[in-house]
Amino acid sequence: MIHVSEFKDLELLSIHKVGNASQEESLICSQEPLQLQDETISQLLLSYFIQPFTNAAEYFRFYHEAELQLNEIFQYCRRIFENRDNFHEQSVNIAKHLYKHSTHPKIKGGELYIAYFSKCQVDGEDVEAIGIFKSETRDTYLKVYLSNESYQVNYDDGININKLDKGCLVFNTEEEEGYKVSIIDSISKQNEAVYWKDAFLQVQRREDNYHQTELAVNMCKQFISEKLPSEYEMSRIDQVDLLNKSAAYFKEKEQFQMDDFAQEVLGHPDAIESFKEYREQYQQDYRQEIPDEFDISAPAFKKQQKVFKSILKLDKNFHIYIHGNRELIERGFDEATNMYYYKLLFENES
Known part of the structure; x- marks a missing residue:
């Protein structure tokens, strides 16, 4: 299980803009990592990135049909884990790889955040982690402020830190099996969203319990x-x-x-x-x-x-929920009405 409180430091962060290639939108890569000097912003970003993973009990691993070494995201993460000086260069490679797979007409462009955490805890083990996060949805916020002793209202465009669209955490453990990976995709039920898990990341479920x-x-x-x-x-x-x-x-x-x-x-x-x-x-x-x-x-x-749906649906008239003793319900046929019936035996009614 992933514990948010164990993500102590957001040490490195690079932000790039990844558009939809099929819509001729641009890929804009920053020249260097973001300098995180404000502690409040760091904590807000940490919450934005990690909070959605708190209930993620399922893990994946990188794979490739031919061999693991051909999985590009696996290689970029491995280079970062080997040497943190590679972080920004590999973050650009990750952005380029995502741009290459952002071709479905319904895929939204957005900011791509690549983060490095020097220490976090997953299933009781302290490890490094790399985060890959994408924000696609922007919201409008009202700003209420005091001006000349009177309150004014304005609006601004921004990101809701309680709604991460897509995310991936790569933990530096089990490298030979493709690392331990956790993913979030808030629109995974839509056909155009399979590009995140299957095309971009290329992950499959780990064979664990x-x-x-x-x-x-x-x-x-x-x-x-x-x-x-x-x-x-x-x-x-x-x-x-x-x-x-x-x-x-x-x-x-x-x-x-x-x-x-x-x-x-x-x-x-x-x-x-x-x-x-x-x-x-x-x-x-x-x-x-x-x-x-x-x-x-x-x-x-x-x-x-x-x-395990324990429901009997009888025509369009009744639904019977069965939770216990099989012996307390009997099925029969009524010749007078030429219909089937159930007899339910019970002690108390509420």
Whole structure:
């Protein structure tokens, strides 16, 4: 986990303007790093850059389809870590690389900030870090000031320090695997924004317990929701019951064990065998490996737990949320109305 309070000093900062190349907007690179002399400005910038990462529990790493050394951002960061005297030169290279990939017509131009932190803490380890941040959105601010013993109002154009558009923190650890990298992209759901993660940075998720938990949650959900109903006659209520048991397993256990999960959640030998076969096919289809055992990441499960939807939707009239005992709900058919029904058993109503 990233702790903002552990980012003590913003030692170096270079700012460049990166426009949209396809719109014939310019790339303007500063000649030297910004001289940070005002402590208040330094702290505001530090908050602007780092605060959005406080809830980032997922890490990435640089990669390249051929070999890691061909990833340009990886190389520029490595040169800075090797010698801080390279900082500004490499910040210009990073700006040029971003400009080269800023070709989608909807990509906004903006200021690019390259920062160097001599000491920060990530997952309990003190390391150096490089920050790459881009601001694309500008806001209008009202300025109220006193003039000739009367208050006046004016406006100015600026950056909202509570809204970082895009960010990347590169930690000087695990270099041989492509460093430990954390990213922020406030508009990542839009198609034009994939250039930040996939084209510019070229990062992929690290195969850690966060990633493994995420994969296992999705695999279990798909198996229960898609595979089991295609092989066995299952009511929707039985599916929901298995989804609830799966969610409880990930929430309550500290470690995921494949055989333990299969026995505790599925139980039936045929279902367990089908689950093992499905796991093998899932790994082939997604080209991802899910270990037999791994520590469950609580942040990963919290993010993914919505996939275990325990809701029965009955026509357009009712939604039934099922949280507990499967034995307290029964399904039947009413011949008089020629319709299905559920009988719910409970002790107290509120």
